[in-house]
Amino acid sequence: MSAIESLRPLLVALILAGAGSVQAEAGGASAMPLAAPQFAPLVAVARAGERLAAVGDHGVVVLSEDGDTWRQARAVPVDGLLTAVSFADAGHGWAVGHGGLLLRSEDGGETWARQADLEGQPVLLSVWFENARHGxxxxxxGYAAQTRDGGNSWQRLNLGAEGDDYHLNQVFPGPKGSLFIAGEAGNAYRSKDGGSTWETLDTRASGSLWTGLGLRDGRVLLAGMSGRVLLSDDQGDTWRELDSGAHEAVTALAELPDGRVALVGNGGLVGVSDRGVGRFTATIRDDRLNLAALAPRANGELLLFGPAGVLPRP
Incomplete structure (x- = not known):
């Protein structure tokens, strides 16, 4: 698989296939008000306290307190594709997109302001904020950058060997303050000092890793192409492959209240692990829509996100 074929923006484009044009960069207009914003194409979701905030194409940001009723954010100053979202707490959130786009919210996602675009206008695929200042x-x-002042200034991070330009698909927290990045061509990285320095991990995987998750019990998961799910019991030093029950690409993971893990992916893939997270039972939705994100509800039910917006699990 070529570098271009494994680029996450292409995956996003596939997710949104049939749901309208995908803009490569954010435009100058604001997000269009929609009568039913929960049915707009959505590609990422995060919790802002008890609230859910999901982002997607055309600058759409939708919010919900209960997962049943959704409303559109009041002010989003862009109309392009938003690829990821992160909230440090119930108020402070960031969303990113193509062209180095960075948005900030201080009111739980109700309104957003555009911060200065990142130098070089990189295609941003992931964002994570520890608190209101560090992200x-x-x-x-191979683009990675860190801020210590809430996104007002950014410093480039060096990962891997000099000259490596693998796509860095998702940054996520792990145990004991560690951070991980899931990347292209089986590459993954770990930081033990809050993101200042990084080491390359030996995952023994070849296909791109799209996503990852730190579990409450201290274990770490990576997932990606061909249904691959990797588990580490030792904070990323070694990895073993789990039976995902599927061969479709896995795009997102979430831990359920009872400790099980749910996954979603291309072709309508939905899977749930056993309680020990040793293997998954997978199903394929009848609509076979590519799924981009998921969020567990308090009762363990799943909310799914994709080209048709918020999708309840059947």
């Missing part, structure tokens, strides 16, 4: 973004062709 990391990752993107295509």
């Amino acid at each position: 990391i973004v990752t993107g295509a062709y």
Whole structure:
């Protein structure tokens, strides 16, 4: 698989296939008000306290307190594709997109302001904020940067060997304050000092890793192409492959209240692990829509996100 074929923006484009044009960069207009914003194409979701905030194409941001009723954010100053979202707490959130786009909210996602675009206008694929000041973004062709002042200024991060330009698909927290990045071509990275320095991990995987998750019990998961799910019991030093029950690409993971893990992916893939997270039972939705994100409800039910917006699990 070529570098271009494994680029996450292409995956996003596939997710949104049939749901309208995908803009490569955010435009100058604001997000269009929609009568039913929960049915707009959505590609990422995060919790802002007890609230859910999901983002997607055309600058759409939708919010919900209960997962049943959704409303559109009041002010989003862009109309392009938003690829990821992160909230440090119930109020402070960030969303990113193509062209180095960075949005900030201080009211739980109700309104958003555009911060200065990142130098070089990188394709941003992931964002994570520890608190209102410290955050990391990752993107295509090895782009990674860190802020210590709430996104007002950014410093580039060096990952891997000099000259590596693997796409960095998702940054996420692990146990004991560690951070991980899931990347292209089986590459993954770990930081033990809050993101200042990184080491390359030996995952023994070849296909791109799209997503990852730190579990409450201290274990770490990575997932990606061909239904691959990797588990580490030792904070990323070694990895073993789990039976995902599927061969479709896995795009997102979430831990359920009872400790099980749910996954979603291309072709309508939905899977749930056993309680020990040793193997998954997978199903394929009848609509076979590519799924981009998921969020567990308090009762263990799943909310799914994709080209048709918020989708209840049947």
